[in-house]
Amino acid sequence: MRILVIEDEEKILSFVRKGLAEQGYTVDTSANGNEGLVLAETHSYDAIVLDIMLPGRDGLSILRRLREKKNNVPIIIITARSDVSERIEGLELGADDYLAKPFYLEELIARLKSVFRRASGEGLNLVEFEGLKLNLMTREVHRGDTEISLAPREFAVLELLMRTPSRVLTRTQILEHVWEYHFDPDTNLVDVYIRRLRRKIDAGFDRKLIQTVRGMGYTISAQ
């Protein structure tokens, strides 16, 4: 999931960038309206977080331009708390939602999840195996009716296993995919994460989905 944040207030930009990255999103940023528009038009983003008052070109004009070009990327505008008219104008121009400054990161994440949910429609972006469901957009996890809360790396490990059920992945493969750099091959990081996942996914269910294949690694399968 790749998100573009266009915001010229350095403080806001840096806390949003950091917070979204911690949630496992890839974040591009721009502090200038002209540059931001170029990024938005030349890359494919899953969402754009767009400030209104910007140097170069203002947020409403970016929004208008993208919608005129039939670019339907979900856009959340950031508005001044007091300015109701720009909020209304933004929504009329095709913004998907708005946030008033100052805001908490949790609010932004909730808004993003809700626009992803709307953008993805039902069923798309869903990975499912034996009643265990992962929504790759909203990052929600369910086993049956039970909602399960996973940390970003836990989600990434589970997603990797779920994409190829029954295929055994070695610890090294999991490490390289999820952490993207090389660790001491003797690290027990993967085992630690598998243990956490088992506690969240399998504990309390008769059918265990995460399997250890001795001497090889791990797989998702129903035994």
Ligand code: CA
């Ligand atoms: Ca601004």
